[in-house]
Amino acid sequence: xxxxxxxxxxxxxxxxTCANCVSAIEKGIRKLDGVADVSVNLATERASVxxxxxxxxxxxxxxxxxxxxxxxxxxxxxxxxxDSEKEARKGETRAQLNRLVVGAAFTLPLLLLSMMRDFSLLxxxxxxxxxxxxxxxLSTPVQLYVGWQYYRGAFKSLGQYSANMDVLVALGSSVAYxxxxxxxxEILPGHVYFETSAAILTLIVTGKLLxxxxxxxxxxxxxxxxxxxxxxxxxxxxxxxxxVPVEQVQVEDIVVVRPGEKIPVDGVVLDxxxxxxxxxxxxxxxxxxxxxxxxxxxxxxxxxxxxxxxxSAVGQGTVLAQxxxxxxxxxxxxxxxxxxxDQVAAxxxxxxxxxxxxxxxxxxxxxxxxxxxxxxxxVSVLVIACPCAMGLATPTAILVGTGRGAREGILFKxxxxxxxxxxxxxxxxxxxxxxxTGRPELTDLIVESSFEEEELxxxxxxxxxxSEHPVAxxxxxxxxxxxxxxxxxxxxxxxxxKGVKGQLTGKDILLGTADFMVDQNIDLSALERExxxxxxxxxxxxxxxxxxxxxxxxxxxDTLKATSREAVIHLKQLGLKVVLISGDxxxxxxxxxxxxxxxxxxxxxxxxxxxxxxxxxxxQQHQVGMVGDGINDAPxxxxxxxxxxxxxxxxxxxxxxxxxxxxxxxxxxxxxIRISRATMRxxxxxxxxxxxxxxxxxxxxAGLLYPFESVPELLRQLHPIxxxxxxxxxxxxxxANSLRLRGTRLE
Amino acid sequence: xxxxxxxxxxxxxxxxxxxxxxxxxxNVYYFCCDGCKSAFERSPEYHLENFQEEHPxxxxxxxxx
Numbered sequence: 055x056x057x058x059x060x061x062x063x064x065x066x067x068x069x070x071t072c073a074n075c076v077s078a079i080e081k082g083i084r085k086l087d088g089v090a091d092v093s094v095n096l097a098t099e100r101a102s103v104x105x106x107x108x109x110x111x112x113x114x115x116x117x118x119x120x121x122x123x124x125x126x127x128x129x130x131x132x133x134x135x136x137d138s139e140k141e142a143r144k145g146e147t148r149a150q151l152n153r154l155v156v157g158a159a160f161t162l163p164l165l166l167l168s169m170m171r172d173f174s175l176l177x178x179x180x181x182x183x184x185x186x187x188x189x190x191x192l193s194t195p196v197q198l199y200v201g202w203q204y205y206r207g208a209f210k211s212l213g214q215y216s217a218n219m220d221v222l223v224a225l226g227s228s229v230a231y232x233x234x235x236x237x238x239x240e241i242l243p244g245h246v247y248f249e250t251s252a253a254i255l256t257l258i259v260t261g262k263l264l265x266x267x268x269x270x271x272x273x274x275x276x277x278x279x280x281x282x283x284x285x286x287x288x289x290x291x292x293x294x295x296x297x298v299p300v301e302q303v304q305v306e307d308i309v310v311v312r313p314g315e316k317i318p319v320d321g322v323v324l325d326x327x328x329x330x331x332x333x334x335x336x337x338x339x340x341x342x343x344x345x346x347x348x349x350x351x352x353x354x355x356x357x358x359x360x361x362x363x364x365x366s367a368v369g370q371g372t373v374l375a376q377x378x379x380x381x382x383x384x385x386x387x388x389x390x391x392x393x394x395x396d397q398v399a400a401x402x403x404x405x406x407x408x409x410x411x412x413x414x415x416x417x418x419x420x421x422x423x424x425x426x427x428x429x430x431x432x433v434s435v436l437v438i439a440c441p442c443a444m445g446l447a448t449p450t451a452i453l454v455g456t457g458r459g460a461r462e463g464i465l466f467k468x469x470x471x472x473x474x475x476x477x478x479x480x481x482x483x484x485x486x487x488x489x490x491t492g493r494p495e496l497t498d499l500i501v502e503s504s505f506e507e508e509e510l511x512x513x514x515x516x517x518x519x520x521s522e523h524p525v526a527x528x529x530x531x532x533x534x535x536x537x538x539x540x541x542x543x544x545x546x547x548x549x550x551x552k553g554v555k556g557q558l559t560g561k562d563i564l565l566g567t568a569d570f571m572v573d574q575n576i577d578l579s580a581l582e583r584e585x586x587x588x589x590x591x592x593x594x595x596x597x598x599x600x601x602x603x604x605x606x607x608x609x610x611x612d613t614l615k616a617t618s619r620e621a622v623i624h625l626k627q628l629g630l631k632v633v634l635i636s637g638d639x640x641x642x643x644x645x646x647x648x649x650x651x652x653x654x655x656x657x658x659x660x661x662x663x664x665x666x667x668x669x670x671x672x673x674q675q676h677q678v679g680m681v682g683d684g685i686n687d688a689p690x691x692x693x694x695x696x697x698x699x700x701x702x703x704x705x706x707x708x709x710x711x712x713x714x715x716x717x718x719x720x721x722x723x724x725x726x727i728r729i730s731r732a733t734m735r736x737x738x739x740x741x742x743x744x745x746x747x748x749x750x751x752x753x754x755x756a757g758l759l760y761p762f763e764s765v766p767e768l769l770r771q772l773h774p775i776x777x778x779x780x781x782x783x784x785x786x787x788x789x790a791n792s793l794r795l796r797g798t799r800l801e
Numbered sequence: 802x803x804x805x806x807x808x809x810x811x812x813x814x815x816x817x818x819x820x821x822x823x824x825x826x827x828n829v830y831y832f833c834c835d836g837c838k839s840a841f842e843r844s845p846e847y848h849l850e851n852f853q854e855e856h857p858x859x860x861x862x863x864x865x866x
Binding site: 069070071075077078081082120121122123124 | 809810811834835836837839840841842843844847848851
């Protein structure tokens, strides 16, 4: 194994439509000499290849993919993309903050002076020409430094033959600025609008900063995932155990894990007998028995026994690393949604430009025939059309809506989440830990006629005392609930993953699986039928025998949360389709689906596969909300239109998701939908307030009232006072309207 | 109904349910999805060879019916 020559690359692939295409590509790449490992993901349309750089070049792999008949769009050695992206996001927040500081520092004095001058509070000195020059100086850094990003955004948008908010901002502010410069140097007549252009830019950059902040947090999910990876491993070399950093473990190395330790890398058991908590990967709470030949997953926790295993995947090749990669890719590939304000701008901008042109032509042909007055009117239309409060319409509503959610125990991570939730058409529910409690509870006790239920439970709990196994805890809790007093046993012996054996007044007491009983030569026939019925209901059955005879059975099962059924009913009432998805077996999944009234479910879904289901529904034009709590849910949470995590689940899931239900109560989902609906309604109202005052003033700016001598002078053409009043009243209306969200009813 | 093989992914199906098909050198080949079909059309020889390696002697085309 030459470690240095191993390289890993991620290759973007086009043309895959089904899971079978995946296998064709994997087979094709594997044929190449020097490929160590390959995995192709349909959901993310990427191949991850580990290869020997001395025997094979990245180009050879690309050619092979093309030979198999698929397209290659991009390739990058290793995972440099997310890191650079993280940096870019952090940089963006910093840049927006800088812009806001600069914008505010220059805009505030400018706005104050200018408004005081408009209302004649400054005395005659303020009307001198040099004051206009001062305003020019104050507004220039705002226009060029703060405004630069809108010019870039505007050109990009115009290049795609559409107009977004950037176009409106760039157009309105630069027209106001350029026109004011011409007025200052006395080429054009009229008033200067330096403060209008500066205020537009500064108000809008405030909103942008809030957004950038929210976005930079998404990569936290990846950081927590990486922390799950154990840092060291115990290697066996020449039959000596030594602890090494996990990076040094190589495929084929022999690794030893002691009870209670984390399994460092993926592998296959050579010897040992234990059970392993794989809940962080599979989402299932029951530990999985591991013996010779069984697969182990890095990051999972070994319970009782010592295990020796052969490493089968390390570093970027492990299941955990692949989940990390899936989360990163899903986050990076999520299509940005078109913001409401951009949708409005797309219609508004062309109309305003048209109105401005008509105004110009009208005044040029039918007015005095001079260029300057016609130009002034055209500029007035463009200046007044750009609503300053537009930048506040969305952020204030989002801010209040988010606060409202937090009070209900619903944390929206970003504004996109709040804008998306109301559009959801389908909810994918993870089973264990989401719909169910994720902790097994005692459901049944059946005893032979010669025996007492309480006695069975007391003995079982005494035997299981102190065990970490979830089944043991379920039995202990049940005994505690009935306030049974536990007893000291005379001897005690534990059989990993199978059962326990103790002694009381000289008699053997056995507790464990059916296999364990058979091993101990116990005849199960007395209760076999009852046990079968319980197993059909997806319950785990534990047998008890005393003195060589079966005395009773106890059954434990993951139980439904009391609120799940009601939540599903509410979601259906809101017109959503609800689908259950689980890594658990068919019977258990069907049982739960039936109980909460869900017809469509998928069982035995592997970790990493959930994201494919999300994608599949998205391809059917569904807006998918994924609800989950485990690490295995993280990629699906990131891929879904809205990922919903539970506050009772893992940190990783919460960070990959767009919103978190703090109490883990699914009934909060319909509430979140109602909050989102109310917020969107408020945003739309805000936009009409923001645009409304300005739209009303467009006819004034166009000089429609000019011919009427009886109309007050102020209204016959646009005056800075009008622009200032429009700005103030629309901003107040918008903020007041957003605050109303605090009282919205959610029932 | 005739059993056919998708030479790209190796899946077996029947000609009535698979709507993706293409003609190559006078033979009709059926596919499970459009992805496999377009992959085949871009490099038919590779996939025919590959299929023969994996399923020696098997005829992926619709045998006479």
